[in-house]
Amino acid sequence: MKIVISIGGSILAPDGADYEYIKKFSSLIRELIKNNENKIAIVVGGGKVARNYITASRKLGASEFFSDLIGINATHLNARVLIASLSDISNLEPCLTILDAGRELKNNNVVIMGGTHPGHTTDGVSAMLYEYIKADLFVIATSTDYVYTKDPRKYHDAEKLEKLSYDDLIKISGQVEMGAGSSTVVDLVAANIIKRSKIKTIVLHAADLANLKSALAGKKFTGSVIGE
16 A cells, blocks of 8 residues: 655744654554554645745845745755655655655555645645655645644634535635635645546644544544545
């Protein structure tokens, strides 16, 4: 089974690398590939580190393209920290393209990468990687427990959605203004790719590793299912 995991930088590195979480997450990944049962592709986001640098670059007059490049560099930094924990079973440097990740996955059971190109969030990269390697499951492991009808941090009447269609996802994602460092559960680029390839997608809170393990094993879990 091939699994693509898009994990938020806000989880791996909320205020610098979270050593304890990375250690536990890595143990879960090792368990998943035991006996060569699965191949795991992990795309790491930039999180707070990326947003802080992007904010500074904007204030200094940088373009959105240049700010995106800074955000991509942050994703590579976070990816390298994860690689430090898995380097014996993964690539030694973050893959810079989806094609590179596909090639690496032929030689390793685990491949790790960050962002690739301005204008593409790591969720979008993850969805395209899913298409390219013909994966079986796409998990967006983030700092939100469900997909909501709107941002629950801003709107008290936001409703959680345990199941939603591809069109529902696109409608919700389209409400968020996109720019370098934008923070949304699933961005519009990823939502459209998920729809066009009818990708089975799960969204859940990455902090609960037992819940993540259940989702990856096809068991009952807490989170949203898209497309079923």
